[in-house]
Amino acid sequence: xxxxxxxxxxxxxxxxxxxxxxxxxxxxxxxxxxxxxxxxxxxxxxxxxxxxxxxxxxxxxxxxxxxxxxxxxxxxxxxxxxxxxxxxxxxxxxxxxxxxxxxxxxxxxxxxxxxxxxxxxxxxxxxxxxxxxxxxxxxxxxxxxxxxxxxxxxxxxxxxxxxxxxxxxxxxxxxxxxxxxxxxxxxxxxxxxxxxxxxxxxxxxxxxxxxxxxxxxxxxxxxxxxxxxxxxxxxxxxxxxxxxxxxxxxxxxxxxxxxxxxxxxxxxxxxxxxx
Amino acid sequence: xxxxxxxxxxxxxxxxxxxxxxxxxxxxxxxxxxxxxxxxxxxxxxxxxxxxxxxxxxxxxxxxxxxxxxxxxxxxxxxxxxxxxxxxxxxxxxxxxxxxxxxxxxxxxxxxxxxxxxxxxxxxxxxxxxxxxxxxxxxxxxxxxxxxxxxxxxxxxxxxxxxxxxxxxxxxxxxxxxxxxxxxxxxxxxxxxxxxxxxxxxxxxxxxxxxxxxxxxxxxxxxxxxxxxxxxxxxxxxxxxxxxxxxxxxxxxxxxxxxxxxxxxxxxxxxxxxxxxxxxxxxxxxxxxxxxxxxxxxxxxxxxxxxxxxxxxxxxxxxxxxxxxxxxxxxxxxxxxxxxxxxxxxxxxxxxxxxxxxxxxxxxxxxxxxxxxxxxxxxxxxxxxxxxxxxxxxxxxxxxxxxxxxxxxxxxxxxxxxxxxxxxxxxxxxxxxxxxx
Numbered sequence: 107x108x109x110x111x112x113x114x115x116x117x118x119x120x121x122x123x124x125x126x127x128x129x130x131x132x133x134x135x136x137x138x139x140x141x142x143x144x145x146x147x148x149x150x151x152x153x154x155x156x157x158x159x160x161x162x163x164x165x166x167x168x169x170x171x172x173x174x175x176x177x178x179x180x181x182x183x184x185x186x187x188x189x190x191x192x193x194x195x196x197x198x199x200x201x202x203x204x205x206x207x208x209x210x211x212x213x214x215x216x217x218x219x220x221x222x223x224x225x226x227x228x229x230x231x232x233x234x235x236x237x238x239x240x241x242x243x244x245x246x247x248x249x250x251x252x253x254x255x256x257x258x259x260x261x262x263x264x265x266x267x268x269x270x271x272x273x274x275x276x277x278x279x280x281x282x283x284x285x286x287x288x289x290x291x292x293x294x295x296x297x298x299x300x301x302x303x304x305x306x307x308x309x310x311x312x313x314x315x316x317x318x319x320x321x322x323x324x325x326x327x328x329x330x331x332x333x334x335x336x337x338x339x340x341x342x343x344x345x346x347x348x349x350x351x352x353x354x355x356x357x358x359x360x361x362x363x364x365x366x367x368x369x370x371x372x373x374x375x376x377x378x379x380x381x
Numbered sequence: 382x383x384x385x386x387x388x389x390x391x392x393x394x395x396x397x398x399x400x401x402x403x404x405x406x407x408x409x410x411x412x413x414x415x416x417x418x419x420x421x422x423x424x425x426x427x428x429x430x431x432x433x434x435x436x437x438x439x440x441x442x443x444x445x446x447x448x449x450x451x452x453x454x455x456x457x458x459x460x461x462x463x464x465x466x467x468x469x470x471x472x473x474x475x476x477x478x479x480x481x482x483x484x485x486x487x488x489x490x491x492x493x494x495x496x497x498x499x500x501x502x503x504x505x506x507x508x509x510x511x512x513x514x515x516x517x518x519x520x521x522x523x524x525x526x527x528x529x530x531x532x533x534x535x536x537x538x539x540x541x542x543x544x545x546x547x548x549x550x551x552x553x554x555x556x557x558x559x560x561x562x563x564x565x566x567x568x569x570x571x572x573x574x575x576x577x578x579x580x581x582x583x584x585x586x587x588x589x590x591x592x593x594x595x596x597x598x599x600x601x602x603x604x605x606x607x608x609x610x611x612x613x614x615x616x617x618x619x620x621x622x623x624x625x626x627x628x629x630x631x632x633x634x635x636x637x638x639x640x641x642x643x644x645x646x647x648x649x650x651x652x653x654x655x656x657x658x659x660x661x662x663x664x665x666x667x668x669x670x671x672x673x674x675x676x677x678x679x680x681x682x683x684x685x686x687x688x689x690x691x692x693x694x695x696x697x698x699x700x701x702x703x704x705x706x707x708x709x710x711x712x713x714x715x716x717x718x719x720x721x722x723x724x725x726x727x728x729x730x731x732x733x734x735x736x737x738x739x740x741x742x743x744x745x746x747x748x749x750x751x752x753x754x755x756x757x758x759x760x761x762x763x764x765x766x767x768x769x770x771x772x773x774x775x776x777x778x779x780x781x782x783x784x785x786x787x788x789x790x791x792x793x794x795x796x797x798x799x800x801x802x803x804x805x806x807x808x809x810x811x812x813x814x815x816x817x818x
Contacts, residue, residue: 176654202656210654216647219640220801222809227644230656232637234806237665240636241629246806249636253806261812274810276801296655 129154129300129331130175130206135184137167137174144170146355147184152300152348157322157332159342159363162352163376168335169211171352172304176208177201189299203230205299209306211335213285217278221269221288224277225260228295232256260295267291267321283314290321300331307338319345343367351375410714413797417718421446421725425733432737442733444612449724451619455677457705457716458626459670464702465710466634467666468646469526470534474674474701476541477514479693481675482682483548483565485510490573496555496564498571503579507679514675519668526663541695548690570689577615577684581607584614619680623717626673630713640804642666703727703781707788709795712802719796727781731773738770 130152137145145167152158162168173179175186177198185194188206202208216224234240234249264270267287272280277288286306293301303322307315319341322332336342342349343363351359351366353375359366366372401409422443429439456474463469489506490498501509525536547553547565554567565571584593600610633639641662644652652659682692700723708719742763749768756764769776788795803809 178650178654198650198653199656199658202654207656208654210651214648214651216644216651218647219643220803220809223640223643223804226637226805226809227640227652227657228655234637235641235657235662237633237638237669240638240806241632246632246636250806253637257805257807257809257811260809270812273812292655 127154128152129189130333131185131187132171132175133185133187135171135174135186136182137170137179138182143355145174145181148352148355148357149184150350150357150360152331152333154331155326155329156347157326157334157345159346159349160333160335160352161337161339161342161349162358165354166352167355168352169304170355172208172302172335175201176206176302202296202298205297206302207293207296207298207300208302209286209289209293209304211304211308213282213289215277215280215285215288217276219277220274221264221277221280222257222260222273224288224292225263225295226253226256228292229256229259230296263291263295266324268317283310283318286310287314287318287321290318294325294330298330300333301325302333304335305337306334307336307341315341413714414718417721418450421721425725428737429733433740434736438736440609442729442736444616446721446725446729447616448619449728450721451616451623452677452681453701453704453720453724453728454623454717455626455680456674456701457708457720458623458630458713459673459677460701460705461710461713461716462630462633462642462666462670462673465705465712465716466639466646467642467663468530469663469667470530471537471667471670472534472695472698472702473521473537473539473541474698475693475695476537476544477518477671477674478678478682478697479541479544479548479690480517481510481514481672482678482688482692483510483571484513484675485576485679485683486571486573486688487563487565490571492561494572495562496566496571497561498563498573503574503576506573507576507676507683510679510683511672511676514678515668515672518671519664521671522664522667526660526667538695538698541693541698545690545693548693566689568690570687572687573683575684575686576679577611577618580611580614580618584611615684622676622680627713627717634713634802634804636804636806638662643804700728703785706785706795709797712795712797715795715797722796727777727784731777731780735770735773738766742766742770 128151132151133149135145135148136143148167148171160168160171170179174181177193177196177200180195185192187193188201188204191204193201193204193206216227219227232249233252234246239245239249261270261273264273267290269280269284269287269291272284277285280288286309290301290303290306306318306322310318322334322345326332334342334346346363349359349361349363349366350357351369351372353371358375359369359372361369401412404412425442425446426439429442430436456478460471460474463471485506487498488501488509489503490496490500492498492500521537521540525533525540528536549565549567551567553565555562555564557563583589584596586593597607597610600607633642641652641657641659644655644657645659645663649659678693682688704720704723705716706719707723708717709715750765753765753768756762
């Protein structure tokens with residue numbers, strides 16, 4: 107009973123803020139796989155220009171929630187509104203083109219493409235993505251011009267993420283942490299409004315982790331919004347403005363890191379759960 | 382002594398490879414392709430001459446090698462676009478060829494023939510055939526691309542067999558329409574004017590006609606008949622098709638569209654998560670490749686005057702896969718080189734070998750290998766050799782198998798598959814500003 111109360115408390119607070127500047131609004135999201143309810147009426151919102159953490163014990167439905175938001179899964183019920191547009195059930199490519207781009211829990215580099223090729227794939231609406239414009243002699247010139255601009259951007263982004271020394275390696279030869287950086291750099295190169303990072307620190311060594319977090323903060327300064335799934339509590343507590351706790355597919359608590367840390371329902375879910 | 386000589390050779394090879402790597406990519410490609418073709422011609426020419434095969438036969442072989450090298454080249458390029466680049470495991474190549482060839486045949490066949498056609502000019506037939514193959518490809522792609530990779534392969538194989546069996550089926554064999562009987566002709570096939578008749582027709586045109594007469598005149602002076610001139614010109618037409626397709630596909634490969642194709646092959650979900658409409662790209666690329674397969678079918682089977690369903694057995698698809706694997710999937714240059722090597726050494730090679738052996742050895746071919754074995758026990762190996770020569774067409778299969786096994790062990794990526802072919806319209810290594818180039 108008290109669970110609901112704590113969950114409701116910060117939610118009402120955030121609703122007033124939501125009207126001010128909400129970038130992502132998830133309402134009553136539901137996803138079932140056969141008899142298993144993975145996401146059970148999750149509702150939360152993310153404010154523009156913040157880093158919001160999404161935590162919860164294993165099997166809480168974090169990744170499924172991510173997949174439903176980004177279109178990898180079609181939600182059975184509920185709605186997802188991004189930047190004023192209802193994106194519920196849209197295919198991933200459409201959602202990405204709205205400016206909501208994700209990275210993956212296990213970094214999904216394109217192994218037999220070089221790091222640079224990976225980066226060049228990112229930018230939206232490239233002229234040469236049109237089949238004929240790439241072939242016809244006159245039109246190809248405009249493609250080449252755009253490619254030069256994109257190449258420069260790609261190198262700059264790689265320098266920003268400090269992986270430019272790997273630019274011409276196959277992405278498959280990178281270490282786990284470097285792949286995570288590449289995943290983030292590639293997502294950023296699409297020029298999104300908001301980034302959804304699925305466990306960006308998993309398997310990343312401490313020095314690289316710091317680098318990754320520094321980049322996230324830099325990007326936040328530039329106005330990007332973040333939703334972050336993470337298991338490392340220190341990271342969540344230190345770097346997130348707001349934290350959403352999922353448990354058994356529903357929001358258990360929501361609020362500032364300090365409130366979450368002292369929330370008894372959260373402690374019980376983490377310690378008393380099957381983890 | 383031998384060691385030192387071998388060492389020198391490998392050093393020289395290494396130096397040659399380095400020099401090749403230093404060349405601009407397109408020059409290196411040109412060297413590789415012309416080198417492969419030139420070397421093959423040289424081998425056939427020199428070996429043929431040394432072993433006493435007549436010049437006529439040698440030119441005949443060179444023509445056949447060029448012909449098959451070119452049509453296989455078009456097919457491997459198309460398959461490379463599907464499988465090598467986009468990762469679409471299309472094992473229905475023969476089916477799309479059949480759609481192209483039969484459409485062309487029905488459009489151009491004689492209206493009074495049996496089965497009758499529409500009697501349209503050949504160029505219209507060719508364009509119609511290519512468009513039909515592309516359209517069928519697009520239609521197949523809609524449901525087929527929704528299933529996972531292995532099921533996609535089954536769908537395409539099923540499709541190609543459905544096409545072949547439909548052609549044979551009674552309901553499509555003869556379709557009466559008014560007084561004329563149209564249709565596919567079933568197992569006995571459909572007759573039409575072969576597409577290579579365009580060459581003499583072109584040479585007969587006013588304007589070009591003069592050049593044509595001169596050409597025939599020069600050839601006649603050299604003792605070469607008109608039909609041989611026509612065949613060589615048709616080979617040139619085929620080569621022109623290969624060059625145009627190769628260059629176009631290279632441009633696709635080195636473009637943002639090519640990057641999307643590669644990304645689909647590597648991990649489609651990533652491409653979609655970055656905002657790429659992969660479904661549309663796959664349909665486009667599948668239709669394009671199928672159209673190209675239709676074109677290759679028309680240039681190959683269409684240059685005979687009869688199309689039968691036997692020309693489109695699934696084994697044809699297998700040949701194209703072998704050629705592509707030899708060359709190296711994922712590389713257009715490798716595709717063409719692989720097709721040529723396949724056509725020369727695996728397709729025509731055994732027949733060439735038989736011609737050489739027949740010209741030099743007096744062999745009779747015993748009816749079974751048992752008879753040959755009996756003779757071998759009697760210390761007479763010739764019947765065994767004769768038996769093998771007699772069954773070289775079948776031994777081609779053994780040869781293809783051996784080549785595939787050796788390739789998988791020593792060069793699993795094919796001859797050119799391990800090259801970094803960057804999918805971008807500009808040199809990505811150049812990290813300086815864009816506008817000052």
